[in-house]
Amino acid sequence: MVRRVTVIVGVLAIGLAIAGYVFFNGERKPPVRYRTVPVERGTLISLVTATGTINPITTIQVGSQVSGMIESLHADFNSSVKAGQVVARIDPFPYQARRDQAAASLANTKAAFDKAQIEQAQKRRELDRAKALIGQQFVSQNEVDVALTAYEGAVAQVKVTQAAVKQAEAMLQAAELDLKYTVIRSPVDGVVISRQVEVGQRISASFSIPTLFLIAEKVTKMQVDTNVSEADIGGVAEGKDASFTVDAYPGEVFHGRVRQVRNAPINVQNVVTYDVVVECENPGFRLKPGMTANVSIVVAKRDQALKVPTAALRFTPPTQAKSGGNTPPASMGRRRVLWRQGVDQELEAVTVEVGISDGAYAEVVTPDLNEGDAVVIGLDAQRGERKGAELPPGFGGGQRGSRRDRGL
Template sequence: MAPLRRTRLAVALLCSVFGAAALTGCGQEGEGSGQAQQQAQGPVEVGVYQVKTAPVTLTTELPGRTSAYLVSEVRPQVGGIIEKRLFDEGSEVKAGQVLYQIDPATYEAELESAKANLARAQANVESARLKAQRYKELVKINAVSKQDYDDADATLKQTAADVAAYQAAVKTAQINLNYTKVTSPIAGRIGKSTVTPGALVTANQTNSLVTVQQLDPMYVDVTQSSVDLLRLKRELASGKLNRASADDEAKVRLKLEDGSDYGVEGTLTFSDVSVDESTGAVTLRAVFPNPQQLLLPGMYVRAAIEEGVRPDGILVPQQGITRDTTGQAVAYVIADGKVAVRKVKTNRAIGNQWLIDSGLKDGDQLIIEGIQKVKPGAAVKGVEASPQQNTESEANAAQ
């Protein structure tokens, strides 16, 4: 029985060995057929974007506040009681329009008194002139002394000076009387009055009676980092960036507090000459037409300022730029029918595209669809990306 049992065990072991070998052979045959099938299918198709250079206008968006183009705080130049207020609060007023009437009685009396003094001085001049003429003839025949003639001549000159002084007094009195009509120095929208009829005001008082603001055009003051300002100047000096307009006036677009676009374009007119030590920023000022007076002083806005034009700019769809494990921006391109990896440097996002500083060149085929299906070195076939993708790319490049 023992020999028979050993024989059966040996046969079972041999069957197991041959069975495993058979299974291994089948697996290798299946794997070989899969590779052959993949080779038969050909290179993987991926969507590509044809990289091309074109002029790109660069803008920077900065926060800012609006302010009135002209502001006038109206104060009285003479004292007195306010008799009338001659405007509606919040209305438009013209330059020179009368806003308040101060009681003129005192100033009218001063003007009449100055005129009377002038008339008396003028009469004295006439009398002194005639006396001086007579003495001039008499002194020739020694009928009067030369001293008497000199006194008469001095009196004439003194009365003439009195006339000049009283003429100035009349003019001053007339000016003070005119100042009883408080007028607007500028045209614009008038605010809330701080006084009512019956109030006592004084000349050149600290508190203004009312404020008038010219709202068309409007100023927009924004702040820009001094670091960005230096970078912009270097790029313009090196030729990497060209000025957007020949007249050196950068165009500015505006977004309002609610996120809507202000439909009128403005121009950059002023850059401060010093940097704020607390913020490290420089103040820029733009001027915007405001015919509908949609902009009001103190509004928060965001201004998109044209930095310049990059003549050979490269814009590519954002989905064509990925990051490797180190965080480096990379792009997959087709080179000699295979996938190649390029390290790229991005400048900024413009819409749904990246502005490329380096790593890509005109004519490159950038893979933007099917990146997840390929690896570096794999054979691929590039086909034009979907029409929607190309349309968006071209639209952003035009902007």
């Protein structure tokens, strides 16, 4: 009997010990800990990022207004040219022949004009003689009328030949102009970006002007054509500072300024963007046309702004998320709720108005928050928890080694 009581008491003692261990160690939850950061003051810069292409500010297409065979080229890729400099010549022989033909035709019409004037003078004399003789009744009235008609015909012939002279002069001017167009000259100072013809190639200007060269004017200045989304275009305006990088020069930042915000929308698969032109300096022609640029446009800048990490604006305490609580909602337009940890480690809700943001930090405006206050950005790891990889063997939670590892 005594032995049985002893066994029962021992079993009860062991059970109580296990229950106590489980109660005080297994079921006790460690306190919730929060990760906090201090509120800071500093400079905030809000940026709009976009991708664009570098282009010359002005690109001139140099073409030919006459058809013919390319006789010679006087410029090539990357050639620096001046305004009026000869860059190509078209075979001038056909146009010289047309010019000579037009000159001969003009000389012929001038001779005809001179002859018509002489005939007009003769008809005038005959008319005057007939009028003088009719008074003496040496000629009839019919002869006077015939002389008058002949004189009027001579006057009309003078006008016809005079118009023919003007027409011949215009044809000669056109022929000389076509001959002049056989010499292709650069209209501006710049650099040849592209040459699209070869010597001996025949070009035709029947329906459109063929392009011979592409010349970039003022290559010391370039522009970046970027596409900014409609959600970001509201903060972009002419005169805003901008910076960009290109793959050709890693780590180097180029600076420019917004020169134009074009109002024409660009719709690609229902995505609306707007062309923003950024002008920049290009000493030494380091930036080449067609390079891809990653552009950042400064939309707003604040000095000595009260700022917090954006994670603090997104944080909600676990108990508040489960129960709903009585605090204001986390988002109310530009107003947000921050959680500040007081001296007693308790959380306090602080309503702030959010200003500009650079993606990592955001400006907050409120009289209830001061520099150095600790705001919560997330939950800290529970100290009482043990990771599965740190559990003793046989308690599970960790990944079992592969067969190859166990074999080794």
